[in-house]
Structures are given as C-alpha cells and as structure tokens.
Amino acid sequence: MNAPVDDRLTALRGSAQRRAYNARSLAALENNPRCTLRALLDASGSDKAAIAEHAGYPSAFGQSTFALARGNAFEALVKANGYAELLRVLRETLGLTVPEVGNRDLNDVGGDSRQEIRHTHTTRLLVKAAQGSGDSTLYDHPMLRLTVGGYAVFLEPDLVAFRADDRFYIVEIKSFPIIDGQADPVQVKSATTQACAYVIALRDMLRQAGIDPEAAVSDQIVLVAPKDFTNRPTAAFVDARKQVAALTRQLARLERIKDLVELLPEGLTFDLAPDGGQAQRPVEELTDALDQVDATYRPDCLNHCEMAFYCRARAREDASLDILGPEAREQFGGVDTATMVMGLARGELTPTADQSEMAIALRHAARLRAELDQAYRGAA
Amino acid sequence: MTDPLDALEKSISTLRRAIRDAATAGDTERAGELRAQLRRAEKAWDTLIDTGEPATPPLWPEPQAAPVVHGSRLPAREHVHRALMLLGTPAAPKLIVSVHEAFFSGELSASKLSSLRRDEERSYRSSPGARPYYLCPALAHDLLSPVRALVTISTWPLEQRIIGPLSQRTDFLTGTVGVAQAVGSSGEAATPAAVRLLWRLAATIPDAIVRSASGLESAPDPQRVIEAAQAELDVHTDADRATRAEAARRARKSLSDDQQLFGSQLHNVMRLQAQRA
Amino acid sequence: MSMVSALARVQAMESMTAVKVTAFRHRRLSDRPLVVIPLTMAGEAGAPLAAMVGSSKRNATLLVVAQPRNRDQRFAFAADLGELVTEYLNSFRQDRRGEGEKSRYSDAPQLLVPNTGGIKALADLARMCRFRSTTGPYAVADVVPEFGMWLTFLVERAEQAGTCLLLPVTGMLTEHWATGQSTLEDQNLASLMAWISPPPGTDVAQAMADAESPDICPPAGPTTSPQFDNRDLAPAIKRFDAAHTAGDTVALAAAQAELRELIAEQIQPTWRLMWDAISLLRSVPEAPRAAARFGRDCAAFTSYSDYRDGGGLPQRKRDTAIGAARRLDRLEQALVDFESDMAFDDPFVLADRRSVGEAFAGTVVDADPGRVVLSDSNRRVLRPRVTIRTDDPVRLAAGTKLVSPHMPDSHKARIVSVLPEGGTMLVTVEVTGGMGTPRTPKADGVPALDRHIAYLPDPGWRPAAEFPASDSTPWTHHSPAQVPDADATESENAAAEGWGHDD
Structure with a gap:
C-alpha cells in the first residue's frame, strides 16, 4: 500500500491507537461488503465501539460471562489429559492412525508469549512438518499472520492438525452443541468463516516457504463441539471452500481501499480528540464527519457491527427503505425512501422511465389497500 | 461501554426517565417493575464504588471442593505427591485433583495447587535440599524451559520430567495404567469417583472399553484397560524415550542443578532460534 | 413479500404506528392458553435457567434452576415444569365426542411462548427429556420422559402451518399487524408491542428505544442479556454455590430467595407484555375457517393422547428417509391449504395474492x-x-x-x-x-x-402422497437403526458427565 493512502487512513483514525483485525472482524467482512463506512473504519483501524458511543449510539455487544466460561472450559476439556478426547474424535473423523499423537504447545515459546516470537516458532515448526521432517500431529494455538490492507494481523486458531497424508486441517473447538447430528447453522457459519481466515493465513505461510498451499491446507474445517447435551466432544467436517473463496475476494477488495480513500473530502477524521481517556470532540462535529461517508445499513448489521445503531438512526432520519430490510426493499426497485414510495403510491410523484413498471404495481397495491382501509376502518 | 461505572450511571438515568413516564401515565404496574430494576442498578453502583471492582467474577467460580473428610490432615503437597506417585507421570493440576478425589481423602483444590507450586520454588531457592522432595514443573524437551501446566516430583529422573512431542500421550497412557491398577487392587471397594475417572480416561483409548452390539458401554474392566493402554504405549515408547533421553543428556550438560528442577529461562536460546528461522 | 405487504410496512414507517394486514385473526386463541416463558443460560446447550408458567395473568408460577450446570437441578426443574404442563394438557382430556374413528376431544390445549427462540428452547428441553430413564443410576422422575414426549409432539405440530397448539406470540402479532421495522426486529416482543400498542404516555419512537434497552425491557428470552448475566446473575449464582459448598442452610435459603427475586424481576415485564398481547389479539375477530383447522388440532391432540395412553415409544431423534419425505409432503400441503384458507376468508390476504397476480x-x-x-x-x-x-x-x-x-x-x-x-x-x-x-x-x-x-x-383436495413401506425401500435409504431410539445407545455415563460438577 502506498504512503499517501496510509497517511490518509492514519488521519481518519486520528490520535486513537490502531485496532488490528482479528479473525472475528475479518469474518465480519463477509457480512456487508458494500458498506464504505465500515470498510474505512476497519481499514484505518478505528475503534468503532468508541466512535459509536461518542456519537450517542453505544453498541449493544457484550458477551455473557457464562458463554465465555463455557467456551474456555470446553476447549480445556477437549485438550485435557494430553489431548485425549481430541485424539479420540480426530481418529474418528480424520482417520488419524495410532502413531499420530505428537503434539506441540505453541501458546508460548519458553515462557515468552509475544506474537512475533510465537509466529517465528510456529512458522519454523509448521514448515518443517509440511516438508516431511516434523515430529508432531497436533499444533496447539499456532500463531499465524496475514497481511490485511497492508498491515500484519496475527491470528490464532484453536488447533491445527497435520495428517500423515501431508495435509493440514484447521480444527475449531466450539461450545455450541451438535444435537442428533445437527448444529445451529448460524453458529456453524460464523465458526467456518472465522476458520477461513486461518486457512488463508496458513496457506500464505506455506506459499512463502515454496510449498503448494492448496494441496497442503485442506478447506475442510474440522468442527469439534459437544455431542447432544453432554460435555463429550464430537467432530464433523464443514466444507469451507466457498467461504474461503469469498473471504479471499473481500481481502482483495481491502487492498483497493485506495479508491475509496481518494473520494473522501480533505481533512476528514473520526478522531475523538481524547484527553485523559475522555473523548472531547464535539459530538456534532463527529457525526458530521461520519455523515460524509456512505453507509449501507441492513437490519442484520444489528447482529454484527458496532456502528449499527448509529446507521439505523441515520437511515430512519432519511426515511430510507433500508430500515425494512431486503425482502421489503426489493419490491421497490430503484426507489430509496418511504417518502418516495408514498409519493408514487398517491400519484403525487411521476415515476422515471425505469420506475414505471414498479409504479404501476405500487399504485395497484395502494388502491387495494385504500379499498380495504375504507371497508375495515375502525374495525379490529 | 468501556467504564462499568459510566454504564451503570447511564442505566440509572434511563430507568429514572422511564419511571417518570410510567408514573405520569398512571401505569403503576410498569413503574413498579422499573423501580425494582432501578434498585438493582443502584445496588450494583454502590458495590462498584465500595470495592472499586465490578461485581462480576472474572470467570466461572471455582469447582466445588470435595466434602471435608476429617482424620486426613496431611499437608496439600503430600496429597499432590501421593497422586503423582500413583500416576507415575507429570500431570496437570486438574488430573491430580481428580486422582486425589478418587482414591484419597482430605481437601485439595486446583486453586490450592497453583499457590502451592509458587511456594515450592521459593522454598527451594531459600534453602535447597531442605525438603525430601519438591513439586516442580515439567521441562520442554527442546528449550528445556518450564512447562508450567504440568507438575512433577523433583526426585524423579530428568527423563521422566521432560516432555517431548509424544510424552503427553505416553504419560496419559501410563497414568491410565496407574489408575486402572489402583481401581483393580481396590476391587469392590473402588469408589464411584474412581470408576468414573477410569471410565473417562479409558473411553479415549482404542478398545479399552467393551461395547456391546447396541453400542452400550459397560463399566471399565481394569485389566482390559491396562492391556489396551499398554498396546498403544508399545507404539510410542521407543521414540518417546529417545527424545527424552537426548534432552536429559543435554540438560545435564548445560543446566545448573536448580535449572534442572525448575527449568531454564533460555532467552538466549530463543534469540538464537529466532535468528536461525 | 408481496407489494401490498411491503407497502403496508412503508405506511407503518410513515405513520409511525403499526398497520393492519389482515381483517381476522387466523388462529384460534384458547380461552385458557398456557403462557410459558422459558429462559436458558447463555453458552450452554439447552440449559434451562427458569420458566414462568400460567394460564392466567394473576396465576403465574416461577420455576428457577439455581445452578443450571447441575444435572440433578435441571431434571428437578424439568419435573416441576412437566407436572404443570401435563396437568394442563390433561385438563383438556375430559370432554370426548363422536364415535370410533371420529371420536375426539372437543377442545385442545394451547401453549404460548414469546418468540421462535422460545419454541427452540422447548424443543431442546423436549429432546433432553424424552429418552431419559426412570430407573437405574441416573433415574429421573416419571413425568420427565412423558413431558419430553408431549413437548416434542407440540413442537412438531408447531412446524405445520395453520396449527395453534404451540405458537410464538410475536408470530401471531405479525400475522395481523405490520410494523415500520424489519422482520428481524419484529422478533423482539417489546419492540413489536411498542409499534402496536406503546405504553401509555410514551410515543412509538421512545417506546422502540426503550424496548431495546435491557434496563427497561429485559429480553423476552430465551437468553438473558449479557449485562444481566455479568452484573446480577453470575454473582448471585456464585453466592448460591458458596452456600451450597459450605453446607450453610441459612445462607443457601437466602441465596435461593435472592435468585428467585432477581429472575422474577427479569421475567415479569415479559409476562405482562404476553398478556397485553393476548388481550390485543382477543380483540381481533377470529377467521371463519379457523374453527375447522382447530378441529384438526383437536384430532391430532386426541390421537397423540391415545398413543401416549397406549405407552407409545418416544419420537425418533431423526426421521427415516420415508418419514422425512412424508413429513415434508404433509408440511407443504398444510402450507398451501392455510394460505388458501386465509385468502378465502380475508380480503386483506386476498389483496396480497391479487397484487402478485x-x-x-x-x-x-x-x-x-x-x-x-x-x-x-x-x-x-x-x-x-x-x-x-x-x-x-x-x-x-x-x-x-x-x-x-x-x-x-x-x-x-x-x-x-x-x-x-x-x-x-x-x-x-x-x-x-x-x-x-x-x-x-x-x-x-x-x-x-x-x-x-x-x-x-382452488388448492384442491389431493390424496396423501404414496410412499413405499419401510421394508421396500432401497438399502441406500435405510435408517441404520430399525430399533427404537433411546439415549441408552450412548453411555449414560457420558450423558452424566455433561451435567456433572466437572469444572
């Protein structure tokens, strides 16, 4: 990435510390790829939660201590006693042979847990394994690295398994249950997308060592989760091929952030002007700055993005149809606001040429509703 | 929201506003519900001001300790020693506690164990050799650095205290043999906790548990568990021993006596490795 | 979504109030529905935390699991809830009319939960209970498997369009009213009610904001808000555990009382909203054809009652290939029939169909x-x-x-x-x-x-599709187990682990 773009992104972030991507925020890239505001905030490493809060729309994200504890406890259980339970399920799913039990704990290197050190150590061991001279099958918490929009991002899968047929498998350990062979598809998808970032990062590492990345890293993810209502783990393959391709595409788009930056007005910044930890920037000035950038609000942003409440308020103010979500929105192709829909419905606005077909249907629907309103006014 | 105190103050003012709205509209039921929420928030605020800490425990509460059985007044380190001797291998605190609860009486918790480990090294350094044994960490085969997650006994030979890539599996299998022998020798007197522990360990070893045609698993047969564990051990033992022996030789040559027990902080080695990579 | 429904949403958006999208209520609303609000613990697989249950607003029973990770407490909860629900179900097995094949109970039960998440929570509870053994080392109360099987029946019935034995209230409300927000936000009972009937003294905009604030409107479940979990619930459970470990009965009673009070405060606003919603729905006239559909619910209820009386086996974990095909066919036909019924009865729904030709x-x-x-x-x-x-x-x-x-x-x-x-x-x-x-x-x-x-x-009448009998299916479609399912095929020991005090 060239220097001017970098400078612009730094200016956008202002005095705040750069927030690095992580597997979760990378996975979020897939959710609303067309949103410029989100792309810029992420690429500049801005603190979305702090910005949303200062703008008056604190995000509602937070994790329950119960969910957190459960997740940690389950991972510990799966790895306890020398990975005994994990070996059992991997022998079943991956078909690991009895001799394949070697393991390496990559959580630290001789007590040093700095990311760079761990990454170096990980690279050495995994490349060695790929070259056929490794001594292990299970690599616990390897530290991978991926370049996103010109910046190094460290990523840490739960575990990587290296099978004797010279292939790495990303193993994701999740605490949501697989009940009668089925898990919640939403949770599976989010786990898989997260794992895709690991697949891409691991392939990157091997490519640099001159190893064929596609052959060496499977795009089948191994999902390890509790079976039914027990604590006993079970494992299943999840095909992540499509999602790996999608995330690769989104990462490539990030490299083109330059095009977005060039369109921004001079001097634009989302700096909160903190003083002793307290944001001092006048709220209106911040919201003015945010309003300079297009946001593509969708109702499911409420599940993913820290800025969602802000964007929703803005969409409401504009009477934007985005508020209603895509199912309603697609009925009114080419029209963006409730005001315009009602104008066309009442015949107060003249449709443009490409709106004409939709407008006929709309007026018809409006006539039907008007008849009904008249017939049922006051009733029920 | 970053500061919990700010968050609470915001909650309190939101609730006050909502109570006003409900009261003005004469909605006493709703106002009552909201007042209860307000009391909660105010109480949480008071707690936070008093302690300066959120009322939230950082993680799940400690596991419930086994009921205290009187008559066993051994110090905790003796409990740990006894459990480790039964297993005959380095072990994680959780397994040590499970073995203790399955076969011995007296109180031992995981949190107790972790504070114990810190004391051991301090005690050794203030007067080395004053105790007949010390509880010390296992050592990593490559860097000879401490593997803090695993506890060992200082009187064991280095080969037994060093962890190579295969050692966790061989140690697990060896430990399972130890547990199976202990269950076997207590016969009918084996506690339910002991049988459960053996079942849990054996369930992950191929052919250690008999499965009927319907998939029903029976109670573990100690002899069968020992044979199954031994069969898998035979596959790994030679390679594991070689790694451990080589590392032990290296340790004896390059480490001081206390480093051979508590591991080496080999920053130099790491730096070397980093350069080499 | 049709143009008419989409337009209704835009009208709601413009007028900032919910608008009608049907003339009728197409579901029978029982005179005596059983409202169930299940709460579960975050991060756990179907671990119940509490439930508020009752068939009238003034008659609520609150059940609380003090330590949801404890297996015995979970099944004690399941037994208590099971007693309440089966007693309610049995109260509909009194008046039976007709002879032979036509014989059936004249009324049927109706469980109402806040949202589709509530149905999922009941489905998990059903799956957790129906295979449990009432003898042996991990025995549960007799009512537990019985409750599990009944609950499974209700959950499966709820999958079928137009039925009303188990319904989410958010679903009933959105069938009749369109709001100016997304269908995702309509899943939140409080925000849906904010559009339809904002609390007195509050406008829709303020009511919508309040509905999303966990301080003012605790979530209708099944999961509680992280803020509540971290700030209030976790410390309260910790105190309970400490009292339990110490064997201090006074402290234990105090901790239990505190937990009950805490959870009651969280669940009470939803309880009130549920009954507000029910009285709103009562004011909407019932569609003419709802009665005939209800008759089929009564028949299904009767036939499952008889099956239970005959000591029938618990429902399978997964359908066989033929079972799945048969179920799919039945669900498809039910959907077509229901949509047609509604259009026939209701000019609003007819308008919807007209707008798409x-x-x-x-x-x-x-x-x-x-x-x-x-x-x-x-x-x-x-x-x-x-x-x-x-x-x-x-x-x-x-x-x-x-x-x-x-x-x-x-x-x-x-x-x-x-x-x-x-x-x-x-x-x-x-x-x-x-x-x-x-x-x-x-x-x-x-x-x-x-x-x-x-x-x-004309949706027409078509005979139930013909499917091969199980023994003439090709081997590729055989279910491996031709024996009845039971969790006994897994080790009880393994199941027990999950509920233990393991960590």
Whole structure:
C-alpha cells in the first residue's frame, strides 16, 4: 500500500491507537461488503465501539460471562489429559492412525508469549512438518499472520492438525452443541468463516516457504463441539471452500481501499480528540464527519457491527427503505425512501422511465389497500 | 461501554426517565417493575464504588471442593505427591485433583495447587535440599524451559520430567495404567469417583472399553484397560524415550542443578532460534 | 413479500404506528392458553435457567434452576415444569365426542411462548427429556420422559402451518399487524408491542428505544442479556454455590430467595407484555375457517393422547428417509391449504395474492348463464361462462381451477382465457360446479352481470402422497437403526458427565 493512502487512513483514525483485525472482524467482512463506512473504519483501524458511543449510539455487544466460561472450559476439556478426547474424535473423523499423537504447545515459546516470537516458532515448526521432517500431529494455538490492507494481523486458531497424508486441517473447538447430528447453522457459519481466515493465513505461510498451499491446507474445517447435551466432544467436517473463496475476494477488495480513500473530502477524521481517556470532540462535529461517508445499513448489521445503531438512526432520519430490510426493499426497485414510495403510491410523484413498471404495481397495491382501509376502518 | 461505572450511571438515568413516564401515565404496574430494576442498578453502583471492582467474577467460580473428610490432615503437597506417585507421570493440576478425589481423602483444590507450586520454588531457592522432595514443573524437551501446566516430583529422573512431542500421550497412557491398577487392587471397594475417572480416561483409548452390539458401554474392566493402554504405549515408547533421553543428556550438560528442577529461562536460546528461522 | 405487504410496512414507517394486514385473526386463541416463558443460560446447550408458567395473568408460577450446570437441578426443574404442563394438557382430556374413528376431544390445549427462540428452547428441553430413564443410576422422575414426549409432539405440530397448539406470540402479532421495522426486529416482543400498542404516555419512537434497552425491557428470552448475566446473575449464582459448598442452610435459603427475586424481576415485564398481547389479539375477530383447522388440532391432540395412553415409544431423534419425505409432503400441503384458507376468508390476504397476480377480483361484464354443451358421454350439461374485467395483473393460466369467497361453497370454475384490454384484463371463466343442470339451474349458481366478484385458485383436495413401506425401500435409504431410539445407545455415563460438577 502506498504512503499517501496510509497517511490518509492514519488521519481518519486520528490520535486513537490502531485496532488490528482479528479473525472475528475479518469474518465480519463477509457480512456487508458494500458498506464504505465500515470498510474505512476497519481499514484505518478505528475503534468503532468508541466512535459509536461518542456519537450517542453505544453498541449493544457484550458477551455473557457464562458463554465465555463455557467456551474456555470446553476447549480445556477437549485438550485435557494430553489431548485425549481430541485424539479420540480426530481418529474418528480424520482417520488419524495410532502413531499420530505428537503434539506441540505453541501458546508460548519458553515462557515468552509475544506474537512475533510465537509466529517465528510456529512458522519454523509448521514448515518443517509440511516438508516431511516434523515430529508432531497436533499444533496447539499456532500463531499465524496475514497481511490485511497492508498491515500484519496475527491470528490464532484453536488447533491445527497435520495428517500423515501431508495435509493440514484447521480444527475449531466450539461450545455450541451438535444435537442428533445437527448444529445451529448460524453458529456453524460464523465458526467456518472465522476458520477461513486461518486457512488463508496458513496457506500464505506455506506459499512463502515454496510449498503448494492448496494441496497442503485442506478447506475442510474440522468442527469439534459437544455431542447432544453432554460435555463429550464430537467432530464433523464443514466444507469451507466457498467461504474461503469469498473471504479471499473481500481481502482483495481491502487492498483497493485506495479508491475509496481518494473520494473522501480533505481533512476528514473520526478522531475523538481524547484527553485523559475522555473523548472531547464535539459530538456534532463527529457525526458530521461520519455523515460524509456512505453507509449501507441492513437490519442484520444489528447482529454484527458496532456502528449499527448509529446507521439505523441515520437511515430512519432519511426515511430510507433500508430500515425494512431486503425482502421489503426489493419490491421497490430503484426507489430509496418511504417518502418516495408514498409519493408514487398517491400519484403525487411521476415515476422515471425505469420506475414505471414498479409504479404501476405500487399504485395497484395502494388502491387495494385504500379499498380495504375504507371497508375495515375502525374495525379490529 | 468501556467504564462499568459510566454504564451503570447511564442505566440509572434511563430507568429514572422511564419511571417518570410510567408514573405520569398512571401505569403503576410498569413503574413498579422499573423501580425494582432501578434498585438493582443502584445496588450494583454502590458495590462498584465500595470495592472499586465490578461485581462480576472474572470467570466461572471455582469447582466445588470435595466434602471435608476429617482424620486426613496431611499437608496439600503430600496429597499432590501421593497422586503423582500413583500416576507415575507429570500431570496437570486438574488430573491430580481428580486422582486425589478418587482414591484419597482430605481437601485439595486446583486453586490450592497453583499457590502451592509458587511456594515450592521459593522454598527451594531459600534453602535447597531442605525438603525430601519438591513439586516442580515439567521441562520442554527442546528449550528445556518450564512447562508450567504440568507438575512433577523433583526426585524423579530428568527423563521422566521432560516432555517431548509424544510424552503427553505416553504419560496419559501410563497414568491410565496407574489408575486402572489402583481401581483393580481396590476391587469392590473402588469408589464411584474412581470408576468414573477410569471410565473417562479409558473411553479415549482404542478398545479399552467393551461395547456391546447396541453400542452400550459397560463399566471399565481394569485389566482390559491396562492391556489396551499398554498396546498403544508399545507404539510410542521407543521414540518417546529417545527424545527424552537426548534432552536429559543435554540438560545435564548445560543446566545448573536448580535449572534442572525448575527449568531454564533460555532467552538466549530463543534469540538464537529466532535468528536461525 | 408481496407489494401490498411491503407497502403496508412503508405506511407503518410513515405513520409511525403499526398497520393492519389482515381483517381476522387466523388462529384460534384458547380461552385458557398456557403462557410459558422459558429462559436458558447463555453458552450452554439447552440449559434451562427458569420458566414462568400460567394460564392466567394473576396465576403465574416461577420455576428457577439455581445452578443450571447441575444435572440433578435441571431434571428437578424439568419435573416441576412437566407436572404443570401435563396437568394442563390433561385438563383438556375430559370432554370426548363422536364415535370410533371420529371420536375426539372437543377442545385442545394451547401453549404460548414469546418468540421462535422460545419454541427452540422447548424443543431442546423436549429432546433432553424424552429418552431419559426412570430407573437405574441416573433415574429421573416419571413425568420427565412423558413431558419430553408431549413437548416434542407440540413442537412438531408447531412446524405445520395453520396449527395453534404451540405458537410464538410475536408470530401471531405479525400475522395481523405490520410494523415500520424489519422482520428481524419484529422478533423482539417489546419492540413489536411498542409499534402496536406503546405504553401509555410514551410515543412509538421512545417506546422502540426503550424496548431495546435491557434496563427497561429485559429480553423476552430465551437468553438473558449479557449485562444481566455479568452484573446480577453470575454473582448471585456464585453466592448460591458458596452456600451450597459450605453446607450453610441459612445462607443457601437466602441465596435461593435472592435468585428467585432477581429472575422474577427479569421475567415479569415479559409476562405482562404476553398478556397485553393476548388481550390485543382477543380483540381481533377470529377467521371463519379457523374453527375447522382447530378441529384438526383437536384430532391430532386426541390421537397423540391415545398413543401416549397406549405407552407409545418416544419420537425418533431423526426421521427415516420415508418419514422425512412424508413429513415434508404433509408440511407443504398444510402450507398451501392455510394460505388458501386465509385468502378465502380475508380480503386483506386476498389483496396480497391479487397484487402478485395469484388471484383476481373485478366486475362481471359479460355472462352466458344458460350455456349448454355436450359432455364426453353425450349428455347435455350446463356450462355457464362469465367474463370479468379486472385491474389486477392476473398471472393465472387457462385451465386453472378456481373458487370464490363470494359464491356458495359448491361453486367451482375454470379459467378459459385471460386477455389484456386497455390497462385491464378480461378473464373468462367457465362454471363447472354449483350451477345445477340445464333443466334445473341454480338461481345463485352463476355470478350476475355487473356484480363484483373475486376468484382464487382452488388448492384442491389431493390424496396423501404414496410412499413405499419401510421394508421396500432401497438399502441406500435405510435408517441404520430399525430399533427404537433411546439415549441408552450412548453411555449414560457420558450423558452424566455433561451435567456433572466437572469444572
């Protein structure tokens, strides 16, 4: 990435510390790829939660201590006693042979847990394994690295398994249950997308060592989760091929952030002007700055993005149809606001040429509703 | 929201506003519900001001300790020693506690164990050799650095205290043999906790548990568990021993006596490795 | 979503108030529904935390699991809830009418939960309970597996369109009202109610904001808000555990009382909203055809009752290949029937179908009521034809069989042609049923000239699809287990681990 773009992104972030991507925020890239505001905030490493809060729309994200504890406890259980339970399920799913039990704990290197050190150590061991001279099958918490929009991002899968047929498998350990062979598809998808970032990062590492990345890293993810209502783990393959391709595409788009930056007005910044930890920037000035950038609000942003409440308020103010979500929105192709829909419905606005077909249907629907309103006014 | 105190103050003012709205509209039921929420928030605020800490425990509460059985007044380190001797291998605190609860009486918790480990090294350094044994960490085969997650006994030979890539599996299998022998020798007197522990360990070893045609698993047969564990051990033992022996030789040559027990902080080695990579 | 429904949402958005999208309530609302609000613990697989249950607003029972990770406490909870629910179900097994195959209970139970998440929580609870053994080392109370099987029956019935034995209240509300927010946000009972009936003294905008604040409107479940978990619930459970470990009965009682009070405060606002929603729904008149659908619910309830009385096995964990195909077929047919019923009863729903061209209404501009043709068997039969002019964008093909909500039930017709004329459509239909014979034509059998009339496709009656018997399926479609499912096929030991105090 060239220097001017970098400078612009730094200016956008202002005095705040750069927030690095992580597997979760990378996975979020897939959710609303067309949103410029989100792309810029992420690429500049801005603190979305702090910005949303200062703008008056604190995000509602937070994790329950119960969910957190459960997740940690389950991972510990799966790895306890020398990975005994994990070996059992991997022998079943991956078909690991009895001799394949070697393991390496990559959580630290001789007590040093700095990311760079761990990454170096990980690279050495995994490349060695790929070259056929490794001594292990299970690599616990390897530290991978991926370049996103010109910046190094460290990523840490739960575990990587290296099978004797010279292939790495990303193993994701999740605490949501697989009940009668089925898990919640939403949770599976989010786990898989997260794992895709690991697949891409691991392939990157091997490519640099001159190893064929596609052959060496499977795009089948191994999902390890509790079976039914027990604590006993079970494992299943999840095909992540499509999602790996999608995330690769989104990462490539990030490299083109330059095009977005060039369109921004001079001097634009989302700096909160903190003083002793307290944001001092006048709220209106911040919201003015945010309003300079297009946001593509969708109702499911409420599940993913820290800025969602802000964007929703803005969409409401504009009477934007985005508020209603895509199912309603697609009925009114080419029209963006409730005001315009009602104008066309009442015949107060003249449709443009490409709106004409939709407008006929709309007026018809409006006539039907008007008849009904008249017939049922006051009733029920 | 970053500061919990700010968050609470915001909650309190939101609730006050909502109570006003409900009261003005004469909605006493709703106002009552909201007042209860307000009391909660105010109480949480008071707690936070008093302690300066959120009322939230950082993680799940400690596991419930086994009921205290009187008559066993051994110090905790003796409990740990006894459990480790039964297993005959380095072990994680959780397994040590499970073995203790399955076969011995007296109180031992995981949190107790972790504070114990810190004391051991301090005690050794203030007067080395004053105790007949010390509880010390296992050592990593490559860097000879401490593997803090695993506890060992200082009187064991280095080969037994060093962890190579295969050692966790061989140690697990060896430990399972130890547990199976202990269950076997207590016969009918084996506690339910002991049988459960053996079942849990054996369930992950191929052919250690008999499965009927319907998939029903029976109670573990100690002899069968020992044979199954031994069969898998035979596959790994030679390679594991070689790694451990080589590392032990290296340790004896390059480490001081206390480093051979508590591991080496080999920053130099790491730096070397980093350069080499 | 049709143009009419989408427009209704835009109207709601503009007027900042919910708008009607049906004239009727298409679900039977029981005189005595059982409201169940299940709460579960975050991060755990179907670990119940609490439930508030009752068949009238003033008669609520709160059940709380003090330590949801403890297996014994979970099943004690399941037994308590099971007692309440089965007692309620049994109260509908009193009045039985009809003989032989037609014999059935005259009324059926109705469980109402806040949202679809509530149904999922009950489904998990059902799965957790129905295979449990009432003997042996991990025995549970007799009512637990019985409750699990009943609950499974209700959850499976709820998958079928138009049934009303188990319903989410958010679903009932959105069937009748459209809001100016997304369907995702409509899943939140408080924000849905903010649109339909904001609390007195609050406008919709403020009510919507309040509905999303966990301080003012605790979530309707099944999961509680992280803020509540971290700030209030976790410390309270910790105190309970500490008292339990110390064996301090006074402290234990205090900790339990505190937990109950805490959870009661979280659940109470949802309880109130549920009953507010129910009385709102009562004010909407019931659709004429809801009664017939309810009759089928009564029949299903009766037949499952009888199956239970006969000591029937618990439902399978997963369908066999044939079972799955049969279920899918049944669900599809039920959906078609329900949609057709609604359009037939309800001009709003009919308008929806008209706007997408799946139905039409207009004025009779030409009629030949006396038209007679020779049938294949050379008999003279009456085949009247009428032509209707409509503004609707008709997308029905010639030959489509039709019914009309404006004609007697025996009236049947078939499309002959659909021709555009100017900005309108001319639809010619031939009457094939309910018109009488050439000698004795029925007076009201054919729509008269200038009359306004609507037609929609006849969903028809079709025989249940034929599926091979289980023993003639190819081996590729065999279910491996031809024996009844039971969790005994896994080790009870393994199951027990999950509930233990393991960590």
